[in-house]
Amino acid sequence: MNSTKAAANFSDLIASELPYLRRYTRSLTGSQARGDKYTVATLEVILKDRSSFENDNPVKVNLFKCFHAIWSTSGQTFVDPEDSLRSRAHGLLANLTTNSREALLLRTIEDFSLEQVATIMDTNIDEVRSLISKANEELADSFKGRVMIIEDEPIIAADLSAIVTGLGHDVTGIARTHTEAIKLGRDHSADLILADIQLADNSSGIDAVNDLLELMDVPVIFITAFPERLLTGDRPEPAFLISKPFHEEQVRSAVSQAMFFASTDTLKA
Structure with a gap:
């Protein structure tokens, strides 16, 4: 297979999973605009370097793993601290267990297995179970x-x-x-x-x-x-x-x- 055809096939594989990454980033950030910014940033990283897809994981798992690398290193900040309402959102998020909402969404909304969630978040299955439990407790008490x-x-x-x-x-x-x-x-x-x-x-x-x-x-x-x-x-x-x-x-x-x-x-x- 020539490089042009391989690139086209890779793009098609990514495109087929992209709606679900959009759904996830929007649920995670609370809005279409902020979620889509992270989706675009993820695609830009993949365009520059596809090495993270050179493994036996499903394309969707690798796509979400690329996003999480960005989400984690960005400090998971999607609010403007100068805005009082968004500052309040940031404060509420800060009170939640780190990565708990992420684990819950990946497991329930995106229907990844516990093992796949652990791969995406670069952790282990026991930690994923704990994070999901924490998320259910904390979100249930929020409002x-x-x-x-x-x-x-x-x-x-x-x-x-x-x-x-x-x-x-x-x-x-x-x-x-x-x-x-x-x-x-x-x-x-x-x-x-x-x-x-x-x-x-x-x-x-x-x-x-x-x-x-x-x-x-x-x-x-x-x-x-x-x-x-x-x-x-x-x-x-x-x-x-x-x-x-x-x-x-x-x-x-x-x-x-x-x-x-x-x-x-x-x-x-």
């Missing part, structure tokens, strides 16, 4: 709020409601259509929106959320079977995204992460 659920499948909506209330949050209501969502948003304020992409009347959950964000300034977690379609970097996109079918731990993790950032008022990109 309790009100959650609006937009979901047209009754069983899924009930599952989401049970998970949210199990974390100590209140559910303001469940909307099945665009119209119901807007009415619910007008009647009850929320701290977080949990929304499916496709609603019962074939309306768009994205359109419903966009209209709701004119009424309230809150984080949104989208649920979709096709996350890569919402992670192109071409337009304003969600910082928090769950793939269908989802596991309870994925929802718990995403809600805890989003609520943590909601408590700092720093979610604007």
Whole structure:
């Protein structure tokens, strides 16, 4: 295989995993803009030196490992200490166990094995287990709020409601259509929106959320079977995204992460 073809194949492999790195960096930083800055920085490093991919690890593992090397050496700082709100976010993050949120997101949202998480974070499996446990404890205690659920499948909506209330949050209501969502948003304020992409009347959950964000300034977690379609970097996109079918731990993790950032008022990109 000539070098040009090899380079093209390598680029295709990276491109196929890039939406998931975008999802992870956004969840980690709390916004599309800050997350994408880290994604771009990771790609720039890889373009200069591919040696970190010369092993038997899956491409996705190596990609995330490259990001973590940058994230760690940058001091994990994505807030401006001169801004009082972002300074508060930085202070809250400083009180969390180092690398705990990272381990939780890698395991639950990105669905890496414990061994893969350990490889990405350059640690061992026992430490990963400990970090995940710490993250669940610390994030659960960070903020309790009100959650609006937009979901047209009754069983899924009930599952989401049970998970949210199990974390100590209140559910303001469940909307099945665009119209119901807007009415619910007008009647009850929320701290977080949990929304499916496709609603019962074939309306768009994205359109419903966009209209709701004119009424309230809150984080949104989208649920979709096709996350890569919402992670192109071409337009304003969600910082928090769950793939269908989802596991309870994925929802718990995403809600805890989003609520943590909601408590700092720093979610604007």
